[in-house]
Amino acid sequence: MRALRRSAVTGSLAVLATLAVACVSERGVTAPDLTGECRLPLQPGVPGSTLVIIKDFAFEPAEVTVQAGTTVTWVNCAEPDEPAHTTTADQGAWNSPLLPPGASFTHTFSQAGSFPYHCEPHPFMTGSIVVEP
Ligand SMILES: [Cu+2]
Numbered sequence: 291m292r293a294l295r296r297s298a299v300t301g302s303l304a305v306l307a308t309l310a311v312a313c314v315s316e317r318g319v320t321a322p323d324l325t326g327e328c329r330l331p332l333q334p335g336v337p338g339s340t341l342v343i344i345k346d347f348a349f350e351p352a353e354v355t356v357q358a359g360t361t362v363t364w365v366n367c368a369e370p371d372e373p374a375h376t377t378t379a380d381q382g383a384w385n386s387p388l389l390p391p392g393a394s395f396t397h398t399f400s401q402a403g404s405f406p407y408h409c410e411p412h413p414f415m416t417g418s419i420v421v422e423p
Pocket residue numbers: 347374375376409410411412415
């Protein structure tokens with residue numbers, strides 16, 4: 291269990307580093323130094339989850355593929371003064387509450403299929419979960 295937790299957190303930090311670079315090159319703004327910044331207390335069981343980071347008004351990675359019966363956890367890794375986001379399935383399979391920075395939401399995918407989703411306050415934020423049988 292400990293090893294799982296460590297690898298899950300490491301994975302999320304790697305994603306953040308990539309995102310910081312993308313932010314600088316694409317928008318010409320100064321990205322915060324995110325090294326080690328997204329240390330969130332995750333619920334028990336979540337480390338086995340596939341993580342999707344919410345940062346800079348985007349889901350990262352935007353598309354993930356998981357096996358049926360597994361979970362996906364969205365984590366809002368934005369700075370504390372940034373807005374809350376949701377993860378809301380286009381077809382209604384799930385809908386999180388508003389997630390302020392530091393909050394997370396986990397959904398179990400039991401059915402195979404392709405599930406596009408968006409953020410309710412920011413409909414331009416989109417992603418999709420592909421669930422394999
Ligand atoms: Cu949003």
